[in-house]
Amino acid sequence: MRDNKENIISIRNMTAPIGDILLVDDRPDNLRLLLNILKDKGYKVRCVTTGAMALRVCHRHPPDLILLDIQMPEMNGYQVCEKLKADPETAGIPVIFLSVIEEATEKVHAFNVGGVDYITKPFQVKEVVARVENQLQILRLQNKLKEQNIRLEKEIRDRQAIEQQLRELNREMKRSNQELEQFAYVVSHDLQAPLGTIASFAQLLQTRYQDQLDGKALQFIERIITGSLRMQHLIDDLLQYSRVGRMAQVFETVNCDQVLSQALANLETKINETQAQITQDPLPAIAGSSMGLLQLFQNLISNALKYRHPHISPRIHISVSLKEDMWSFSIQDNGIGIETKHLERIFQIFQRLHSDKEYPGTGIGLAICKKIVELYGGKIWVESCPFQGSTFYFTIPAQKPQDNPLMEEPKS
Numbered sequence: 141m142r143d144n145k146e147n148i149i150s151i152r153n154m155t156a157p158i159g160d161i162l163l164v165d166d167r168p169d170n171l172r173l174l175l176n177i178l179k180d181k182g183y184k185v186r187c188v189t190t191g192a193m194a195l196r197v198c199h200r201h202p203p204d205l206i207l208l209d210i211q212m213p214e215m216n217g218y219q220v221c222e223k224l225k226a227d228p229e230t231a232g233i234p235v236i237f238l239s240v241i242e243e244a245t246e247k248v249h250a251f252n253v254g255g256v257d258y259i260t261k262p263f264q265v266k267e268v269v270a271r272v273e274n275q276l277q278i279l280r281l282q283n284k285l286k287e288q289n290i291r292l293e294k295e296i297r298d299r300q301a302i303e304q305q306l307r308e309l310n311r312e313m314k315r316s317n318q319e320l321e322q323f324a325y326v327v328s329h330d331l332q333a334p335l336g337t338i339a340s341f342a343q344l345l346q347t348r349y350q351d352q353l354d355g356k357a358l359q360f361i362e363r364i365i366t367g368s369l370r371m372q373h374l375i376d377d378l379l380q381y382s383r384v385g386r387m388a389q390v391f392e393t394v395n396c397d398q399v400l401s402q403a404l405a406n407l408e409t410k411i412n413e414t415q416a417q418i419t420q421d422p423l424p425a426i427a428g429s430s431m432g433l434l435q436l437f438q439n440l441i442s443n444a445l446k447y448r449h450p451h452i453s454p455r456i457h458i459s460v461s462l463k464e465d466m467w468s469f470s471i472q473d474n475g476i477g478i479e480t481k482h483l484e485r486i487f488q489i490f491q492r493l494h495s496d497k498e499y500p501g502t503g504i505g506l507a508i509c510k511k512i513v514e515l516y517g518g519k520i521w522v523e524s525c526p527f528q529g530s531t532f533y534f535t536i537p538a539q540k541p542q543d544n545p546l547m548e549e550p551k552s
């Protein structure tokens with residue numbers, strides 16, 4: 141029944157005003173009376189005098205509402221109504237029965253065959269208008285609902301299409317990232333051997349032929365060696381960058397205290413050289429890869445040592461707090477700081493704020509940090525003030541993230 145009504149609403153022109161009424165009564169005086177009442181109210185009214193005619197009209201041009209007399213010769217109102225309700229094309233048209241009988245059983249019968257209301261004769265003008273208007277109002281509301289449903293369904297379809305596009309883009313991005321990583325890996329790996337040859341032969345020249353070469357030649361050789369070393373750093377960093385993706389396949393419980401100790405041990409020479417004071421909060425155990433965490437701590441602390449204040453010895457503090465379901469780590473230094481306009485771009489690969497002479501580097505360290513943090517579903521950012529120091533923050537979910545689109549599927 142509900143389905144049928146929906147069918148009808150979808151067939152009729154939803155923008156046309158609702159108010160097309162069909163009167164069905166074998167008595168012309170009744171028809172005339174109702175016609176006058178309803179025409180006065182501005183409705184479009186059509187009249188027929190038999191059930192058969194009513195069925196034909198309903199098929200050709202379905203009205204919005206039918207006022208149907210019960211006592212008619214040949215086919216009575218109940219029969220007409222049953223036929224209308226049995227046909228999906230006309231089942232949704234609401235029917236108000238007209239009768240002189242006040243019997244409750246008659247009314248019940250009228251509702252049983254699908255009527256929506258019941259008006260008794262002699263007609264009271266106000267009652268007829270109120271009951272008709274009531275049904276038409278229900279129709280209007282149903283139409284409105286139908287329109288809203290259509291709009292909502294369209295919105296849902298649009299959203300699903302966008303989500304599908306995003307999923308495809310993600311897949312595509314993941315694929316091209318992997319290709320790029322693979323490319324960077326192969327290129328940097330293959331560059332290592334010839335570069336090693338250049339560097340070691342230059343060093344041989346320097347040591348074996350020192351006495352036979354003039355100052356200019358030795359200076360050139362020195363340049364070759366520094367250039368090769370710089371290139372070696374670049375290759376090492378690029379290799380590290382291209383390995384980050386593979387690291388995401390690893391999920392283990394990482395004791396951050398131990399990882400930090402390892403990072404500090406790796407940086408021991410630099411720490412002693414700069415007389416840095418390093419302090420830390422007790423750190424938690426988290427889900428991730430110890431390799432990734434080690435790289436994160438090591439890159440950030442090594443930067444804090446490298447970009448230290450020229451006149452103050454470095455003070456670095458590592459702290460952590462649990463905010464909602466994220467661990468939030470911070471590495472605070474008292475170094476040269478960063479101007480606000482550069483705070484975002486330093487996380488992009490090859491973005492540096494100084495020349496190699498001022499501070500040697502490749503501009504890959506923070507890009508590696510960003511990649512690691514994002515692979516584990518976190519974020520990285522920095523707050524800083526020139527000459528007062530910087531605090532680098534990164535977050536890592538306390539739980540292993542399930543739906544990170546960038547996260548690689550663990551290999552089975």
Ligand code: ADP
Nearest residue numbers: 443444447477486492493501502503504505506
């Ligand atoms: P690199 O140190 O090799 O240049 P990074 O990606 O590690 O590359 O850093 C990018 C840039 O961000 C650095 O060149 C430096 O200008 C700035 N930077 C990073 N860490 C700090 C820090 N702790 N204090 C001041 N500047 C920093």
